Every structure is written in structure tokens, then in C-alpha cells.
Amino acid sequence: MNLFTILSVVPAKKAIFDNIKLEHLKRRTTLKMMTTSNMERKFESTPGNSDAHPKMLSSSVSRDLPADIVELILNRLSWPKALSLGRVSRTWRAAVQNYNPMGAQSPCLLHLRPGTVRLFSTVEQRCSLIRRPKLNGASIELPPLQIKGDVFVTLSSTPTTRCLLLAEFSALSDGKLYFAEDSFLFVVDSILRADSEPSLVDSWRFMDEGELSMYLIKCNSEILVVFAAREDKNGPINDFSVFQLEQDTSLVNMKNRIYQRLLPQVSFVKVESLRDHAIFLGNIQSLCFPVENTGCRENCIYFTQPGDETAWHVFDMGNKRISDGPNLGFKASFRSLVWIEPGVMLYWIRTVEYPEQPGKLPHLGLSASTPVMATHEDLPRGIYNQP
Amino acid sequence: MSTESKEILVGESSQAKPEKKTIVLMASDGDEFVVDVDDITNQSEMIRNLISDMGGTDGLQVPLLNVTAPVLAKLLELFNVSNKNDDDEEVTQKVKELMEAELNMMIDVLGAANYIEATSFFDLSCKVLADKFKGMSVEEVREFLNIECDFTEEELQQIHAENAWAFD
Numbered sequence: 001m002n003l004f005t006i007l008s009v010v011p012a013k014k015a016i017f018d019n020i021k022l023e024h025l026k027r028r029t030t031l032k033m034m035t036t037s038n039m040e041r042k043f044e045s046t047p048g049n050s051d052a053h054p055k056m057l058s059s060s061v062s063r064d065l066p067a068d069i070v071e072l073i074l075n076r077l078s079w080p081k082a083l084s085l086g087r088v089s090r091t092w093r094a095a096v097q098n099y100n101p102m103g104a105q106s107p108c109l110l111h112l113r114p115g116t117v118r119l120f121s122t123v124e125q126r127c128s129l130i131r132r133p134k135l136n137g138a139s140i141e142l143p144p145l146q147i148k149g150d151v152f153v154t155l156s157s158t159p160t161t162r163c164l165l166l167a168e169f170s171a172l173s174d175g176k177l178y179f180a181e182d183s184f185l186f187v188v189d190s191i192l193r194a195d196s197e198p199s200l201v202d203s204w205r206f207m208d209e210g211e212l213s214m215y216l217i218k219c220n221s222e223i224l225v226v227f228a229a230r231e232d233k234n235g236p237i238n239d240f241s242v243f244q245l246e247q248d249t250s251l252v253n254m255k256n257r258i259y260q261r262l263l264p265q266v267s268f269v270k271v272e273s274l275r276d277h278a279i280f281l282g283n284i285q286s287l288c289f290p291v292e293n294t295g296c297r298e299n300c301i302y303f304t305q306p307g308d309e310t311a312w313h314v315f316d317m318g319n320k321r322i323s324d325g326p327n328l329g330f331k332a333s334f335r336s337l338v339w340i341e342p343g344v345m346l347y348w349i350r351t352v353e354y355p356e357q358p359g360k361l362p363h364l365g366l367s368a369s370t371p372v373m374a375t376h377e378d379l380p381r382g383i384y385n386q387p
Numbered sequence: 388m389s390t391e392s393k394e395i396l397v398g399e400s401s402q403a404k405p406e407k408k409t410i411v412l413m414a415s416d417g418d419e420f421v422v423d424v425d426d427i428t429n430q431s432e433m434i435r436n437l438i439s440d441m442g443g444t445d446g447l448q449v450p451l452l453n454v455t456a457p458v459l460a461k462l463l464e465l466f467n468v469s470n471k472n473d474d475d476e477e478v479t480q481k482v483k484e485l486m487e488a489e490l491n492m493m494i495d496v497l498g499a500a501n502y503i504e505a506t507s508f509f510d511l512s513c514k515v516l517a518d519k520f521k522g523m524s525v526e527e528v529r530e531f532l533n534i535e536c537d538f539t540e541e542e543l544q545q546i547h548a549e550n551a552w553a554f555d
Contacts, residue, residue, distance in 0.1 A: 076513060087543065087546055088525050
């Protein structure tokens with residue numbers, strides 16, 4: 001019965017199809033309608049009535065591609081190429097703003113200087129001048145804390161996605177670490193208190209005695225914490241440990257006191273291998289992502305030694321050896337090392353204001369519009385000032 | 388074309404293989420195309436989802452109100468090429484040829500593929516265009532697509548200043 005229904009219409013189809021093959025109907029651009037995602041609206045129109053599609057008809061003159069397709073095409077090009085093609089037209093310019101490359105891209109290093117931001121690609125060895133950003137600050141507040149020293153803040157990723165913020169208070173700090181997820185803040189007692197098991201305290205035992213630097217990295221849905229160890233305060237970094245942060249996210253709902261509740265839920269799992277990923281350590285933002293076909297080595301950590309930010313070193317997670325990495329030839333004035341994924345514009349911490357009254361909150365401002373990139377004047381002193 | 392007997396069942400071929408399930412795609416101008424279910428669902432996510440939502444293919448007619456008959460015919464023809472070949476080489480070549488010969492048609496086909504969520508074909512077509520643009524200057528892209536530069540002189544200078552590094 002069903003078969004009959006279908007077959008019965010076939011002769012008509014044949015005739016129509018043949019006509020189409022012979023007759024080259026004049027072209028009607030239908031792209032604009034097609035690419036709108038609102039399917040229902042499209043189906044409201046009456047078939048065959050072209051007056052119902054004024055957009056279709058009016059666009060038949062122009063051959064410009066619709067913005068979303070332009071975007072998808074540009075995503076297949078390298079960043080410099082995509083950026084340069086932003087001059088084609090306004091549509092293309094808009095599409096470049098959403099550049100989000102497909103496939104392997106080499107990581108870029110952000111160079112922050114007054115008024116300008118430059119990007120260095122490890123592979124292309126080119127740099128870019130990014131326009132002066134406009135920052136607009138949604139902000140989150142840290143829980144009450146007295147701080148007298150510098151604050152060093154790390155973002156695991158942009159605050160739009162699952163994101164942790166790690167604040168490390170140096171000098172006279174109380175040794176607390178602060179984690180923020182979305183708009184929620186978590187505080188983890190780290191160094192001094194071992195009673196909140198399991199917590200960050202545990203991870204210290206994996207490292208030998210010595211100076212440690214911490215890096216917080218978001219890798220897909222995982223949060224990694226990397227510890228870089230030196231033998232003494234002035235010595236070179238000679239070892240790394242990578243931990244995966246595991247936490248019970250079911251507690252995230254509890255808005256007000258979540259950080260206290262979360263405390264016992266955080267645990268650190270040692271990561272033995274990064275597999276096809278590599279980690280790029282920066283002073284502010286670090287990255288971890290697959291490096292196949294990017295010209296970078298798998299299962300490695302790219303880093304610089306303190307005080308020498310021109311030469312990169314590579315720590316192999318497999319054999320624990322450190323070898324020379326790329327030297328991008330930065331000038332000595334280079335101050336800040338920020339790895340970013342090409343095309344991912346940074347959301348940035350804008351200010352840390354130190355409260356005059358003890359016990360008041362330090363204030364972190366987070367920018368929240370895209371594309372945004374901060375210059376170094378916009379960054380809090382405690383973050384980018386390095387020895 | 389011999390390829391059509393597989394993709395678009397017409398006349399005897401459909402009777403010869405009555406076990407083949409088909410659905411009808413309706414172009415914007417009302418023209419109807421009978422297509423093999425397997426062949427089309429192999430390509431189009433939208434139609435695959437539609438069939439699963441409808442709970443079957445019986446007497447299914449899919450109106451594609453934004454796709455004209457010539458575009459749909461061309462798209463189905465390219466799907467045939469894609470379905471017949473395991474690798475993308477052949478169909479990439481066909482898309483390239485179409486781009487060079489009839490750019491307008493190619494862009495329409497691209498939009499239609501996007502519309503019916505023919506993801507892999509769409510990706511492939513985007514890549515063909517991306518490869519084309521890779522070696523082109525801004526002016527050449529404008530000329531190729533017949534796009535007017537709609538920036539003011541000031542804006543152009545500003546963009547140039549921002550992107551200065553890219554043109555070193």
C-alpha cells in the first residue's frame with residue numbers, strides 16, 4: 001500500500017526532473033533564507049509563491065556569501081589570512097570577529113605592552129597588533145580576607161565556561177587558594193591546614209621540598225593544576241607535577257556558602273601522561289590542548305625559566321627531561337607570557353583593588369564581552385609583574 | 388546519467404527494486420524529487436532527524452522551501468558522487484569544477500547543504516572555497532565573489548593599522 005503510494009507519483013517526478021535537467025532556470029539566491037535557523041518560519045511560507053520571499057529575490061543581485069558561511073570558510077584559514085580577508089567587506093569583517101579556527105593551530109603567545117598587544121605564533125613566528133580593547137566589567141567578589149602582599153591570580157579559562165580562578169597570596173598571605181566556578185567562588189585551604197581531607201594539601205606531598213609555582217589550566221572539561229618545582233628560590237625550574245582537579249559539581253547549586261561545602265569535595269589526581277596534549281605555561285593564562293600537526297611536541301610542558309623569558313624549554317612528561325624549545329626571539333623588554341589559543345579572545349581580569357580597611361574584600365573585575373583583550377595597563381599589578 | 392538511477396528513483400528503476408524506500412523532497416518551486424532514503428539520510432542530518440521524528444518514511448514529503456529545483460538537482464547529483472565514492476576526492480573535484488563554472492550555483496548548493504544539514508558535504512564545500520581564498524588577495528576575493536567594498540576610507544585605514552603585521 002505504501003509502496004503503491006510512492007510509485008504512483010513517480011512518473012510525474014520523472015517528467016519534472018527531466019525538465020530541470022534541460023532547462024537552466026535562472027538563479028535565485030536563497031541563501032539568506034536558508035541559513036536562518038528558524039525552520040518553522042520558513043515553512044510558513046507558501047510554496048511556489050516567490051512573493052513570500054522578498055529576501056530571496058532582493059539578494060539575487062549580490063553574490064556575497066552569507067555571514068555564517070563566510071565565518072565557516074574563514075575558520076578553515078590561518079589566523080593571519082583570515083584577519084587580512086576581513087578587509088573584503090563589512091560582512092567579512094564581522095565574520096572575522098568570530099574567528100574560531102578548525103583543526104590544528106599552533107598556540108600563540110600574547111605580548112602585552114602599553115597600548116598594544118602582540119601575538120606570536122610558535123609556528124608562523126608572526127605577531128599581530130590587536131586593537132585596544134574595550135573592557136566592561138562584570139565582577140565577582142572574593143570572600144573576606146586580609147591581604148597585605150601581592151596577589152597572583154590565574155584563570156583556568158574564560159569565565160563564560162566552566163572556569164576556575166586561582167588566587168595565590170604571597171608574602172604575608174594566609175596561604176589560601178580561591179577557586180571560582182562560573183559566578184561561584186570556592187575557597188580551599190591549602191598549605192597550612194591538613195584537616196580538610198582531601199584537599200590541595202595532599203598534592204604537596206608529591207613534590208620534593210623546594211619552591212613551587214602553580215598554574216591552573218582548563219583542558220576541555222578538566223581542570224589541571226601544574227606545579228613547577230625548583231631546588232631553591234633562585235634556581236631553575238627542574239621538575240613538574242600535573243594534577244587533575246576532581247570535584248563534585250553537584251554542589252554548585254548552593255550559591256551562598258558553596259565554597260565551604262566544596263572544600264572536602266576537591267581532590268587531586270596525579271596525571272602521568274598528557275597523551276597527545278601539551279601544556280603551555282604562561283604567567284597569566286596557560287593552555288593545554290592537542291598538539292598533533294601543530295609542530296609542538298606531545299606529552300610535553302612548554303615553559304620558560306624565571307628571569308629568562310626569551311628561550312623556551314620543553315619538559316617531557318615521559319622521560320622527565322628538559323630540552324630546549326622554540327626561541328621566538330623576543331626582545332628583553334618582554335614582560336608577560338600569556339598563551340592563548342588563536343581566535344579565542346581573552347576575557348580578562350581587570351583590576352584588583354586592595355581595600356584600605358583590613359577585612360574588606362579585594363575586588364576582582366572580570367570583563368565579559370567578546371572579543372576582548374586587555375593591555376597590560378588593564379591588568380592588575382600583582383598578576384603581570386614578574387621578576 | 389547513470390548515477391541518478393541510484394539516487395533518484397525514476398520510472399522502471401524504482402519498480403525493479405521495490406524494496407528500496409524512498410521519500411519525496413519538494414523544491415521551492417513545487418518540483419518533487421524522489422530520493423532513496425538511505426542515500427539521503429547518509430548525507431542529510433535534518434532529514435535523518437525528520438524521519439526519526441516522524442517514525443518512518445511512509446509517504447513522507449519534505450518541503451525544502453528555500454531550495455530551488457535546479458539547486459536541489461545539483462545537490463542530489465553531488466550527493467550521488469559522494470555516496471558512490473569512499474573518499475572525498477571525486478566529489479571535491481566536482482565541487483571545484485562547479486565553483487569554477489557556476490559560482491552562483493555552487494554558493495546556492497552550499498547554502499542548501501547547510502540548510503538540510505549535509506554536514507560532511509558542507510564542510511567539504513567550505514574547504515574548497517577556503518582553499519580557493521587561501522591564495523587570493525582581498526581584491527581578488529572581492530572580484531571573485533563580485534562583492535563591493537563597503538568600507539569608508541577611514542575604516543580601511545583603521546583596519547590596515549590594526550592588521551599591519553599581516554601584510555608585512
